[in-house]
Amino acid sequence: MANIEIKNGRVGKGSRCFAIVGPFQSGKTTLLESILLRSGALERVGRVADGSSYGDASAEARAHIMSTEPNVATVSYLGETMTFIDCPGSVEFLRDMRATLPVCDAAIVVCEADERKLPALEVVMKELEEAGIPRILFINKIDAATQRIHDTLSILQPASKTPLLLRQIPIWKDGIAVGYIDLALERAAIYREHAESEVVDIPASDVGREKDARFEMLEKLADYDDKLMEGLISEIEPPRDQVFDEITKDLRAGNLVPVLFGSAERANGVTRLLKTLRHDGPGLAQTLDRLQLEAEGPPLAHVVKTFHTTHGGKISLSRVLRGRFTEGDTVTGSSGGETRIAGLTVMKPGQTQRLAEAVAGDVAAFARLDNIATGESFTTEKTAPEPVISLQAVEPVYAMVIKTKDRKDDVRLTASLAKIAEEDPSYIIETRPDLGEIRLHGQGEMHLRVALEKLASRYQVEVHTSQPKVAYRETIKGQSSARGRHKKQSGGHGQYGDVMIEIAPMPRGEGFVFNDKITGGVVPKQYIPSVETGIKDGLRKGILGFPVVDIAVTLTDGSYHAVDSSDAAFQMAAKIGLQEALPNAQPVLLEPVLAVDIAVPSETIAKASALVSARRGQILGYDARPGWQGWDILQALIPEAEISDMIIELRSATAGVGTFSTKFSHMSELVGKAADVAVAANRGE
Structure with missing residues (x-):
């Protein structure tokens, strides 16, 4: 600041x-x-x-x-x-x-x-x-x-x-x-x-x-x-x-x-x-x-920007819209949080100077409004004020995975990212346990680069960065059956579980279904939930190395031992049977495809279209951008794997102003070289 x-x-x-x-x-x-x-x-x-x-x-x-x-x-x-x-x-x-x-x-x-x-x-x-x-x-x-x-x-x-x-x-x-x-x-x-x-x-x-x-x-x-x-x-x-x-x-x-x-x-x-x-x-x-506010009423100010300084802590740059605020006043923010004004200052190079008060019209730095965030309004009253303005969330267009170079910095990374996102809420931190990633989302390459520089210089947190992984899945196109038997004897009670399963594809997006067709008690009822648990565990990683989806598994037969059978044994047997059946059911890789709306000046629509085609995209159509004369919206379906750095090329093609929004559309079959690359990369990791 x-x-x-x-x-x-x-x-x-x-x-x-x-x-x-x-x-x-x-x-x-x-x-x-x-x-x-x-x-x-x-x-x-x-x-x-x-x-x-x-x-x-x-x-x-x-x-x-x-x-x-x-x-x-x-x-x-x-x-x-x-x-x-x-x-x-x-x-x-x-x-x-x-x-x-x-x-x-x-x-x-x-x-x-x-x-x-x-x-x-x-x-x-x-x-x-x-x-x-x-x-x-x-x-x-x-x-x-x-x-x-x-x-x-x-x-x-x-x-x-x-x-x-x-x-x-x-x-x-x-x-x-x-x-x-x-x-x-x-x-x-x-x-x-x-x-x-x-x-x-x-x-x-x-x-x-x-x-x-x-x-x-x-x-x-x-x-x-x-x-x-x-x-x-x-x-x-x-x-x-x-x-x-x-x-x-x-x-x-x-x-x-x-x-x-x-x-x-x-x-x-x-x-x-x-x-x-x-x-x-x-x-x-x-x-x-313009803001439809009365000139008379309780003191009111609005936080336009938050800064976290090395020595002064949190600073909330705010404009006073009504009344006056003094150091020591207790204020209430729009979210209901209360805090005490630790100081009112203005700053110039090399020094800061305290203010006795900030009055209507002033723009001042309020010190340590810890429970009041950027975009909130605050007052000296006990009742939380309505926010003066309400900003729509800015959809991110670029992301990277960050990982500390030293594991001991993991806690500091979390705290530092929270401060950076509080300063600029267009940074979004996402944790993906399924992929083992912490992702930092933002508005472009430079936007994220600045965040990384702040991590290093202000908070002394060094990180490695990489492109986000794609949440590939796999499914099957054919039917198959296999027997899974787990038998182990090592003194005392052994382990015994035996199942016969059939697998078949489900319609896209239907997920997982487990069917029980056991008759005659060949697998006791108390072990059938264990079979389902073992199947679910086996679906976490299929033949191609990715979670398996859209599959129906039917338990048709099996056997048990009165002494050696157990929940764990049947779980293992089910997992073995699944691993035996999957290779014979025509496994295939699935990739997520996103519905993308690309907003560009009309004269650059040809460049945007070429960009979509070059990224294995399918153009669905064009529309005039509502409320924007001379702008168009290009609607397309693009694989998620092709989106990661698309904003860089799009901005280059549109004098720095092109943007897009995305939402998940469907999972699509991926074959050929692109599938081979994805599988090889996953196995390499």
């Missing part, structure tokens, strides 16, 4: 909170760095590329040059307190953004004028639209732009259902954007690197462009205001205050998405962005309305 406090050590009442979101590598963390510099919270700017930035301070983020958890910074700007939460851009860490957005007042969407990143931008915009979050689009890297701003807007508009409203146009010089013209203020500015822009007169050569672009802006605003529309029809220039009021109203209502631009790397356009947030951005009152 990264967090910085304003200079007086207090997060002031009425603080506003803004999320910084956008596609991977769009420059979000660099923008945060420039905001901190411009607001005076940092004295010098760092760089993500060389590991000197304030944000992305964790070892994992530094190693991969990407955000792996939110960066949080609270600053004071022109007398206003603003908290910025920079969310990871990779879809593998999407849950952090999803958990943060609802309690933020608005979002800054950072993007580039790059058509290749349009699907990733659409994923972000979709999250914002569904959550109803007001948003500003910040087109980054304007200094590297090579096309007209209106062309850029045309490229970006399909990613947003809400109309984009151009607030600025660039000033070009020798093909490079050297400044901007603010269409609302009707004022021009020339960029200065890492400094506020210089206000200048609108260049004569740009006056015509400015008037045309301003009129387009006013036309879009007029779509939501009849009075403004009447004025435009009558060619009456609206007062500047009316224009700003319309922009503010439409931003907060989600009618329009204002578009600004700049260069985060050079801190160009940052002052205009901050002033826009200060004047036009919504505050806590609008957020409470």
